[in-house]
Amino acid sequence: MASRSPPAHPLNNQSGFNPEEMIALAWSTCFKATLDTILKEKGLNHLSYVDVTVDLHKEPEMPGYYFAVKGQAAIDNMSLDAANALVQEAHARCPVSKLIGAARSVSLKAVPYKLS
Structure with a gap:
């Protein structure tokens, strides 16, 4: 997917997509599809959801x-x-997880299913 919207700058409120949104979209979409595929392969007819948040932080000890x-x-x-x-x-199977999974600032956990 290509975006024609100018990217948002991380230090102001310009319009456009920012990298955080793109990373969250990529991982949540890919991970959800992978999880649903595994459920289907195992013959499990369960609903699932995936939530990904990405926050930008300043490095504490370096630029x-x-x-x-x-x-x-x-x-x-x-x-x-x-x-x-x-x-x-x-x-372990999701391509985006393989790309980002070893990073020290990435976490993943299972949580109880709740309808919003």
Whole structure:
């Protein structure tokens, strides 16, 4: 997907997409598709959701910035332990997870399924 909107600058409120939004969109979309594929392969008819937040932080001891990327995934009608096993399996298979998963500022956890 290519964006024709000018990117937003991280230090002001200009319009456009910012890198945080693009990273969150890429990981949440890919991870959700991977998780749903695993559920289907296992014959499990469960709803799931994935939530990803990305925040820009200033490096504390050097020039520059870094992204703190936090992912949460939930599967309905499943224990947290069973959901966590599937979330970790999806994390190992998701192409975007493979790209960002080793970064020290990336976290992922299974959470209880709640309807909003």
